[in-house]
Amino acid sequence: MKSFNIFIVVFLFAFISVNVSAQDVNTLVMKVKNKLDQVNDYTAEGKMKTDIAFIKAPVGGVKVFYKKPNKFKLQRNGGISVLPKGGVSINIGNMIVTTGFTAIDAGFAEIGKVKTRIIKLLPNGDNNDIILSTLYIDEANLLIMKSITSTRENGTYEMEMRYGKFAEYGLPDKVFFSFNAKDYKLPKGITLEFEDTDQATKDKLKGKKGRVEITYSAYEINKGIADSIFK
Amino acid sequence: MSSIVQVNHLTKKFNQFTAVNDLSFSVEKGDVYGFLGQNGAGKSTTIRMLLTLITPTQGQIELFGYDLYKHRREILQQIGAVIEKPDVYKYLSAYENLQLFARLSGIKPNRQIIMDQLEMVGLADRAKDTVKTFSQGMKQRLGIAIALVHNPSLIMLDEPTNGLDPQGIADIRNLILQLSRDRKKTVIVSSHLLNEIEQIATRILIIDKGHKLVEGTASELFDTSQTIVQLNTTDNQFAAEKLAASSWKNNLKPMRDGQILIQLDQEAIPMLNQFLVDQQIGVLLLQPRHSLEDYFLQITAGKQHVGTFTN
Amino acid sequence: MWVHLRIELYKIFRKPRTYLAFAAITALIAVIQIGLFVDGKEYTEFVMADFANSFAVDGKILNGYFICYVILQLLLIHVPLLIALIAADMISGEANMGTLRLLLTKPQSRTAIVTAKFLASVIYTLLLLIWIAILGLFVSTMIFGTDDLFIMKSSYVVIVKESDVFWRYAGAFCFAALAMVTVASLGFFLSFFAENSIGPIVATMSVIIVCTILSTMNIPIFNIIKPYLFTTHMITWKEFFDFKVNDANEAIVGSIQYPERIIHSSIVLLVHIIGFAGGAILLFRKKDILS
Numbered sequence: 001m002k003s004f005n006i007f008i009v010v011f012l013f014a015f016i017s018v019n020v021s022a023q024d025v026n027t028l029v030m031k032v033k034n035k036l037d038q039v040n041d042y043t044a045e046g047k048m049k050t051d052i053a054f055i056k057a058p059v060g061g062v063k064v065f066y067k068k069p070n071k072f073k074l075q076r077n078g079g080i081s082v083l084p085k086g087g088v089s090i091n092i093g094n095m096i097v098t099t100g101f102t103a104i105d106a107g108f109a110e111i112g113k114v115k116t117r118i119i120k121l122l123p124n125g126d127n128n129d130i131i132l133s134t135l136y137i138d139e140a141n142l143l144i145m146k147s148i149t150s151t152r153e154n155g156t157y158e159m160e161m162r163y164g165k166f167a168e169y170g171l172p173d174k175v176f177f178s179f180n181a182k183d184y185k186l187p188k189g190i191t192l193e194f195e196d197t198d199q200a201t202k203d204k205l206k207g208k209k210g211r212v213e214i215t216y217s218a219y220e221i222n223k224g225i226a227d228s229i230f231k
Numbered sequence: 232m233s234s235i236v237q238v239n240h241l242t243k244k245f246n247q248f249t250a251v252n253d254l255s256f257s258v259e260k261g262d263v264y265g266f267l268g269q270n271g272a273g274k275s276t277t278i279r280m281l282l283t284l285i286t287p288t289q290g291q292i293e294l295f296g297y298d299l300y301k302h303r304r305e306i307l308q309q310i311g312a313v314i315e316k317p318d319v320y321k322y323l324s325a326y327e328n329l330q331l332f333a334r335l336s337g338i339k340p341n342r343q344i345i346m347d348q349l350e351m352v353g354l355a356d357r358a359k360d361t362v363k364t365f366s367q368g369m370k371q372r373l374g375i376a377i378a379l380v381h382n383p384s385l386i387m388l389d390e391p392t393n394g395l396d397p398q399g400i401a402d403i404r405n406l407i408l409q410l411s412r413d414r415k416k417t418v419i420v421s422s423h424l425l426n427e428i429e430q431i432a433t434r435i436l437i438i439d440k441g442h443k444l445v446e447g448t449a450s451e452l453f454d455t456s457q458t459i460v461q462l463n464t465t466d467n468q469f470a471a472e473k474l475a476a477s478s479w480k481n482n483l484k485p486m487r488d489g490q491i492l493i494q495l496d497q498e499a500i501p502m503l504n505q506f507l508v509d510q511q512i513g514v515l516l517l518q519p520r521h522s523l524e525d526y527f528l529q530i531t532a533g534k535q536h537v538g539t540f541t542n
Numbered sequence: 543m544w545v546h547l548r549i550e551l552y553k554i555f556r557k558p559r560t561y562l563a564f565a566a567i568t569a570l571i572a573v574i575q576i577g578l579f580v581d582g583k584e585y586t587e588f589v590m591a592d593f594a595n596s597f598a599v600d601g602k603i604l605n606g607y608f609i610c611y612v613i614l615q616l617l618l619i620h621v622p623l624l625i626a627l628i629a630a631d632m633i634s635g636e637a638n639m640g641t642l643r644l645l646l647t648k649p650q651s652r653t654a655i656v657t658a659k660f661l662a663s664v665i666y667t668l669l670l671l672i673w674i675a676i677l678g679l680f681v682s683t684m685i686f687g688t689d690d691l692f693i694m695k696s697s698y699v700v701i702v703k704e705s706d707v708f709w710r711y712a713g714a715f716c717f718a719a720l721a722m723v724t725v726a727s728l729g730f731f732l733s734f735f736a737e738n739s740i741g742p743i744v745a746t747m748s749v750i751i752v753c754t755i756l757s758t759m760n761i762p763i764f765n766i767i768k769p770y771l772f773t774t775h776m777i778t779w780k781e782f783f784d785f786k787v788n789d790a791n792e793a794i795v796g797s798i799q800y801p802e803r804i805i806h807s808s809i810v811l812l813v814h815i816i817g818f819a820g821g822a823i824l825l826f827r828k829k830d831i832l833s
Contacts, residue, residue, distance in 0.1 A: 245830075279643070279830075279831065279832075282643075282646075282647045283646070283647070284643055284646055284647065284830070284831035285830040285831065285832070286828060286830060303649075304649040304650070304651065305649070306649075307647060307648065307649035308649040310647065312644075312647045314643050314644070314647070315640075316640055318639055318640025318641050318643075318644065319641060319644070320553065320556075320639070320641055321639065322556050322557055322558070323553075323556055327556075331549060331552070331553075332644065332648065334545065334549065335549070335645065335648040335649075335650055336648055336649065337648075337649050374644075377644070
């Protein structure tokens, strides 16, 4: 599931930023990077829930694979999953390596009763799909609590992380992935439906943010993963 | 109670049209009851009412001494019928048709019963063939086998000779006589052909436009001494003039289709012939006619001899 | 009654026409299956074109359950013709053949005969649906495998969990049976009025086509009568493939979004069945057989 590479992308912002505007911001990002550096690879099992107003989907099992530096794969345990596109175009881990980012201190905020430092990362070049990335970092535990990524083509994505047992590796127990879901409409001829969807349902479907939620149950960290998995 | 069929004041109206009008008659046990009338006279409607296919507008029907509509199933159990064309399931074989209708007639047919029936009507060797390969005559025989398979005591045959060749007609005639004589069945047979009924019926009912015309035995109804002869000569116009001017003029009937019709005693036919020869008229044909039409002609001409008028 | 029913079924299954319907269904389903087997990807891409702009759908959409849904969607429009072929022939066909009068001179109750005829056409209809289920559901899952069922509705998408699909199909087929029995009853009712089978077959199809058009058209004047047309309710089987979600928009497995719609439609269809079949039986008891 390529769109989930955004997850990695966010981490990479943190790792390889070159032009930090403030020393403490730079240090913080480096510390977070170092913490995450402990992880060479991991596999994790989880449950994925799709919460998009006009998509009714069951909770499905997923398996996630990661390997340094930027290999990521989300595998379904059967079933059909629907995910916002977008992620596909941000899937450019190597772009971050070649181009630089500017880190800006943007103050503080509370994410789920946790005090966080807001750091904005601006790409230096013009040809990036990513316009702006904002990270909310829990300074005490060196954890990224939230990230907002604005893209040129696919709108804005928001990720929130909640940590538990694997906080020491900087790996979240829960990831919430939010985006602006566009409405869509099919001609009735295709669906062969005579009844109109009632107005209340229609209203409910409009202008709601879409959200995908993954709850990880078990991580296996640094056990080694074959590259073939990512093919 | 020897009346097998007792019909009183039977009337059937289809909207404004009265198909059967106040018809009463009775059929005695052992009768071969001829039901005679021209096409559209109401014969079929009456027979269908006797079989509960059509509900009467008025009147009572008693069969075997019971009200037909109150004891429909018990009564129908005793009846076998062929109504007009002997239509059966074309996609089934003769055997299968017979088996199916036997079951519907309330008996549990075994192979022997069915094959015996097919044997009786001469279809045993075609038992396995689907009916769509059958000729009209074979279908008619199968229809009769179906009518008889449950050994009914009353048999109704509505125009059983329709569409049959002369041999087929003779076969049916023989079968009816055999059923009546040997198996003591009561038979009601309808036809528009006078000679057919005349040869087999013990009693005859003639109806016209839904009304009963006459009822009686063949000898009562048809004065065989009187007949209508059809005359065809080398010059019919001349012959007709000569006849009209002679003592034969009272016997002369209106010409029909250019043919001369003369009503006379059968013994007088040679005399008529002699007269024509004497007048130097070339006789091409001198034939007694025997049709229902002529019979009606006789009745309507007021030459009715015996029988009961109802109108 | 049992004897009559057996005889009627015997007659139905001795008619070549009966097998024509099964052959037609087999051919139709095979065409759909082959088509989707060869070009299924294009089909799903076409249907999902708009949706796929914003979303990446991952998984085996083109699975047996999906194929069956497509088959039901397409077939339930055409199966009425095949049902009419038999049901509308039940009385009129015998009148035409001349066997009706022979049948009714037999010492059997007319009610039993006509009821058996109706039940026989119902059984035929059910067998046809079972055949569709065998080919459409079982054979499709054998060929295409199983997975979650992905359905595009007119304004939302439903993904039914694989383990939650089968009972919905059972329900949908039961409902479809009700809808098709309504068609059979209509055909049966109309067959009462004619002495050849073409008339009632064409009449049955015409009624269905006209009513379907009225049901489909979104014009205010027709919207008043829409709820009373049986064709409006014939597609309610689709309601089995929509489920409730909780406040967190999580699918509630084993639920149905609008169970009341299914109940309502079932009642409307049942009323039609009782009306048509009851009408035919009542009229038949008094019918003058003139054929």
